[in-house]
Amino acid sequence: MDAQGRGQAGDDNVDPADQWVFDPNTGNYELRLDPTGQGPARPADRKAPGRRSARNPGAGGGDTDTRPLPVQRGRLKDGAGEPAAGGRAARRAAERAGSAAAGGAAAAGGAAAGRRRPKPKKSGKRKFVYWTAGVVGFVLVAGCGTAFVIYQQLDGNIKKVDVGEENSAVTDGPVNLLVIGTDARTGKGDAGYGDSGSVGHADTTILMHVSKDRTNATALSIPRDLITDIPDCPTKQPDGSTKVIPGQQHVRFNTSLGQEGRDPGCTWRTVEKLTGVKVNHFMMADFNAVKDLSNAVDGVEVCAGKDIDDPKSHLKLTAGRHVVKGEQALAFVRTRHAVGTGSDLSRIQLQQQFVGSLIRKLKSSAFGSPSKLLDVAQAATKALTVDTGIGSASKLMDFGNDLKKVDLNKITFATVPVLDNPQDKATVILDEAKADPLFKMVQQDHTLSKDAGKDKGGKKSAPVKKAPPELVRVDVTNGGGPFGAAQETVDWLQNNKGARLSTNAGNAPEKLSATRLEYAPNQADQAATLAEWMGLPKSALKQTTADAGARVPMKLVLGKDFTAPGSPIEAPTETPEGVQHVNADDKNICAK
Template sequence: MDAQGRGRAGDNNVDPADQWVFDPNTGNYELRLDHAGQAPARPSDRKTPGSRRAARNPGSEGGDTDTRPLPTQRGRRNEGAAAEDGERPSGGRAARRAAGNRTATATASGPVGRRKPKPKATGKKKALYWTAGVVSFVLVAGCGAAYYVYQQLDGNISKVDVGVENEAVSSGPVNVLIIGTDARDGKGNSGYGDAGSVGHADTTILMHISKDRTNATALSIPRDMITNIPNCPTKQKDGSKKIVPGENQVRFNTSLGQEGRDPGCTWRTVEQMTGLKINHFMMADFNAVKELSTAVDGVEVCAAKDLNDPKSHLKLKAGRHIVKGEQALAFVRTRHAIGFGSDLDRIKMQQQFLSSLIRKLKSSAFSSPGKLYDVSQAATKALTVDTGIGTAGKLLDFGNDLKKVDIDKITFATVPVLDNPKDPATVILNKTAADPLFAMVRADHTLAKGKKGKGKKSAPVKKAPPEQVRVDVTNGGGPIGSAQETVDWLQNSKAAKLSTNAGNAPAKLAATRLEYAPNQADQAATLADWMGLPKSALKKSAQNAGDRQPMKLTLGKDFKAPGSPIEAPTETPDGVQNVNADDKNVCAK
């Protein structure tokens, strides 16, 4: 990194990590660019009334700059001759050269006198940034010279104008679309992906962070899921716009790369599917996994059995392992050695890897400036983002906004799907489970287990089997045809053959209502679960019903579609695979 823009353009051999030294007055590591005595003083270095600046040799007794050696960067040797007392000159290469030259002098870098030391800076937690097939992080916080680092990090980041530019920091909930592409671009990637392909949305995660920043949910979207892709405006190299026509009933992964689609097309496809408004996207290729896992000195993973996948080239014995580089990439690409060998099994591998990566990045192990710099470089080099977070400064603001979420409140889940009867190589959205899941996320409800409910919970009511559910359905405010649509859904999807279309209700209702008798409580519990009805929608009469008397379901103005929850659930829907990021006992099997 050069020093242009800071009054220095001299020694090209100076490593930025070697120039960060500990300042006892602030409790922070700060950048020292004055190894030749020519750096302009920082505002905190200016003289105060009554004080004088002392010139001294670096490392001389009485200096107010702590020049203890920083943690050594990975792969670098300690340089410089040993001092007479057996210790090496500290403070990095620049300081060591100055210590060997007794004619060189340096200006004192901090205030002197009787002033009380400043309290240590607070809020030094690392900022989190999520990216691509792995959730990557940019970690540049607590550094007094962050701007100096930004100049290089800015040049690492690639941007795509998707026609939407949101602010980096939002006061509401945040949805980040994380895309991992299987394009073969990048050093060492020629053996992966499809030859000549422009890439697909191979791994896609929608990360939702709640408005109060107390919880986060990461939804993995299966690449082979059949879905509809909307029309997509794309910006061309000459600045013009081109509309890429949408397609119906195609694989989700074709939302990127194919027909000229950019990340904005995947963005719009996910918004259409989930009803969640996306704020930003981050995309990276295979190198993101390799470089980031190497920068953090490996990620711990677990295998419940021996794994040998000739497709991904992963070979692991049963037990815990530290993987990085090519081996880390092989781990997140593996599917043939686990479960049924499907993409859904591979998603579980990715969720285990990402959870472990998050735990490592949130740990105290990442406090040295050198390590933060390494990880920042790896993450930003792998990133392609939208213009709303297209600078290192915006990324830092973005990450500082999101870092408040505790690990045990981060949950990975897979969008629920069913086997596609028309094509066994693909899957289709399981709307019965997906709709309440999406509603739960939209309502900022956490999927993390262990959340304490308020009040005393009543004993659960036993549910009746589908063939015993007897109900008349009337339309009291829903779209035209809602009653018949609901009956068809109940009979065909739920095997509730005793459901009947009773026409229009005599009066309009603002909210959907289910009326039932005490001896129909088990039927009502089953129907309420199917329809996603809140407790407020259930109206129990005082008298028991006759043997063949049906319940009465009146669809109100709040009705959207059969099976679409009227009110967002607070518990994870049945059949939704999920894992907590703080669970250290997840093993591939």
């Protein structure tokens, strides 16, 4: 039901967007069903500004008629009882009316009473819209989208899937949102895309990690043709029963959805198994959202570094900048044969460019009006499927509001590192040497943004001298790692690193939760080399007081945090070398 249907159904001249007016006392937009100003300027007992306090606890989580919306300039002046008709003259008239209503208080302001009053501060609600635009972008690149400028009527648009996990919409820790785009053909104009005889695949998947302090976000694109393992997956059936879909090994990642009856929860579990990252929520939709959302924002600017003519996606662009929408926008994010290497990896980079541009457009001042945001919200939620933890308009609002602090220049896109599959050129395999440290960065809540978290000022410690591999002498024991970890580590040190003086000392006398390296002061150079190889944190290094003899080895005890040799225990503080990544605020990205 729209705003007109809630009290103004008979008035065809009322724009629903005009019924949402800014209340300076709460900092929110509120629904006014009487545009003539006959009623009170605002409800007498309305609390502000929190939505939680305004919600009826007995209403099953539904919102009240008061909805926070982004600041819209020129709609209603502070204290006025009706929305301005639009234009400069109307705004001035509203200001004069507000000044007259203020009485002596306005007079006390002297000449200021006749001046234009300051625009509402936009750091709160507008910043909320900016963040939601970011989520819209991530979802859109997967073939779907959402917006959190929620009207009550949007509740009916949202589809839910019970995946056996119902996490709270708001959490104190990091947030990991799984964004899934399916290639199912569900709408008009989709005949050229996807699989006509299938329920769809996980065609594009992004794991979006938002840091605990909400200062940065990382979006990992997972290639659809990645060979991986899909775990057993419990799925809810129409009759309420649960059916476990058997897992598969060494199959394409995109078969984690749709195939064999798998639902988004199966993709959820596959991503957790692949990355070691605990997922909180998922969002999924199809191709239609790309078209509808790009139309709703009047097009998205993209850049082609060369002429593009892709016979598969039917995209034709000359070199330079273009604004694309509708079918052309969908063709852009689906193109791969005419750019880069012609692979899915090249298509991912186009999608990242498109998303960044969409975020920047939605962040611009052109998108401050409720009418435009309503168009975006309608287009988005109609294509949206989510988990039950965020399966309502109010929960989505809470979710978006929790994540609103992230700035555009602190959002980084990255692609999971892969290698060509020697057994099948149409697929790829995980590049573990690069992927493992990248996954650890996400697991340990480290940012990929270049300037986030860097020390400002202060002295840097002098670099530690490192010993050559042939001088590294160490006894390795297993104190909590996987079975056979000590011998596996020794083999890796000798064969991969050239540390011929490493030996297997069996099991440690005690179990350790964390890996530990004991070394003497005169072995500091050896310890530095081994710590770099193993990815050991400083907390793992334990220096003794006395120097060691010439042939006395260091002692490396593998703890429960050890997974495999070559997989760093401590996450790197910078993006691993060779990992494709780009900042969402970068305007100089062009498809080549």
